[in-house]
Amino acid sequence: MNMMDIGEVAMRSGASPSTLRYYEEVGLIRSVGRHGLRRQFDPSVLLKLSLIELGKVAGFSLGEIAGMFGDDETLNIPRADLHAKADELGRQITKLRVLRDAMRHVADCPAPSHLQCPSFRKLLKSVSSRKAGGRAGARRTDRPPPKDV
Amino acid sequence: MNMMDIGEVAMRSGASPSTLRYYEEVGLIRSVGRHGLRRQFDPSVLLKLSLIELGKVAGFSLGEIAGMFGDDETLNIPRADLHAKADELGRQITKLRVLRDAMRHVADCPAPSHLQCPSFRKLLKSVSSRKAGGRAGARRTDRPPPKDV
DNA sequence: CTACGAGTTGAAGCCAACTTGAGGTCAAGC
DNA sequence: GCTTGACCTCAAGTTGGCTTCAACTCGTAG
Numbered sequence: 001m002n003m004m005d006i007g008e009v010a011m012r013s014g015a016s017p018s019t020l021r022y023y024e025e026v027g028l029i030r031s032v033g034r035h036g037l038r039r040q041f042d043p044s045v046l047l048k049l050s051l052i053e054l055g056k057v058a059g060f061s062l063g064e065i066a067g068m069f070g071d072d073e074t075l076n077i078p079r080a081d082l083h084a085k086a087d088e089l090g091r092q093i094t095k096l097r098v099l100r101d102a103m104r105h106v107a108d109c110p111a112p113s114h115l116q117c118p119s120f121r122k123l124l125k126s127v128s129s130r131k132a133g134g135r136a137g138a139r140r141t142d143r144p145p146p147k148d149v
Numbered sequence: 150m151n152m153m154d155i156g157e158v159a160m161r162s163g164a165s166p167s168t169l170r171y172y173e174e175v176g177l178i179r180s181v182g183r184h185g186l187r188r189q190f191d192p193s194v195l196l197k198l199s200l201i202e203l204g205k206v207a208g209f210s211l212g213e214i215a216g217m218f219g220d221d222e223t224l225n226i227p228r229a230d231l232h233a234k235a236d237e238l239g240r241q242i243t244k245l246r247v248l249r250d251a252m253r254h255v256a257d258c259p260a261p262s263h264l265q266c267p268s269f270r271k272l273l274k275s276v277s278s279r280k281a282g283g284r285a286g287a288r289r290t291d292r293p294p295p296k297d298v
Numbered sequence: 299c300t301a302c303g304a305g306t307t308g309a310a311g312c313c314a315a316c317t318t319g320a321g322g323t324c325a326a327g328c
Numbered sequence: 329g330c331t332t333g334a335c336c337t338c339a340a341g342t343t344g345g346c347t348t349c350a351a352c353t354c355g356t357a358g
Contacts, residue, residue, distance in 0.1 A: 007334070013277070017335080018317060036324045037336045050277040057276060058248055062315070075263055082256035089249040093242055099207055100238040107231035114226060115196075127206055128163070128199040156304065166305080167347055175345095185354040186306045211345070306353065316342085323336065
């Protein structure tokens with residue numbers, strides 16, 4: 001009694017049926033048969049979907065996530081990649097913290113206009129110098145956002 | 150001697166001419182005339198572009214940023230909105246920190262497969278429960294990423 | 299005067315990750 | 329046997345923030 005049809009998988013995983021079909025189309029998951037037309041899934045797909053969701057949250061693209069599942073069914077994330085991602089995340093976190101603190105400061109700053117606030121001006125300058133300067137560190141990934149978790 | 154043509158604005162701001170045209174099209178910036186066909190900009194546009202960049206980095210959409218410039222030319226970010234954004238940023242930061250730490254733990258975890266790592270399983274569970282549970286806090290914004298700064 | 303190059307326009311394309319829509323199919327319940 | 333409703337397929341649409349394209353127009357240097 002183990003096959004689940006797509007509706008049940010959708011309900012239990014929180015992903016919509018269209019998403020599940022999409023994931024199958026791009027090779028992220030596999031259905032193991034049909035009941036009439038309906039895709040049937042092995043319950044293990046739920047774990048896989050959790051892993052996928054986790055990967056998305058961590059900022060991996062679906063393509064990258066797909067690469068983490070080996071040819072066999074087992075999970076296979078190179079530890080070095082994990083560390084790299086964690087480091088990247090750490091850098092991102094630092095930047096966001098700076099930004100957050102600056103925003104708070106500006107919000108509380110008594111200067112009549114934000115433009116008069118020294119902190120705000122400093123922030124502005126740092127932003128524009130990063131762009132105009134075109135330093136080596138300026139990545140251009142435009143990867144989708146770490147979703148709200 | 151103050152009008153700058155689009156090429157100069159592009160160079161000084163780091164935004165491409167097409168971006169500048171796009172920004173004008175959507176009403177974010179204004180050109181103040183033409184020299185032949187070429188748009189001419191007031192130098193104040195450079196400050197405005199810095200502000201726009203800052204807004205993007207902070208995670209505001211172009212539409213939201215547009216709303217921050219009053220009918221006059223002055224900047225006008227409600228302090229409450231700033232606080233709200235800062236808070237949101239703070240929550241995001243917290244989540245990312247949890248994620249980062251978990252990733253690091255997993256990367257260093259001696260369990261033969263990640264799936265055996267208790268920390269990993271916990272992380273998985275937290276992700277999937279957030280989805281299936283459909284709590285009130287679960288936003289669905291899919292806003293573009295806070296860019297790399 | 300003529301070539302050049304930096305601009306112009308409007309429309310179309312791009313990216314990821316899905317969602318939507320039209321028209322069709324099937325198993326189960328009455 | 330017939331309805332129902334959940335599924336199917338395939339193609340196209342959505343979102344945001346641009347970029348690219350083709351065909352064109354100017355001001356300026358030579």
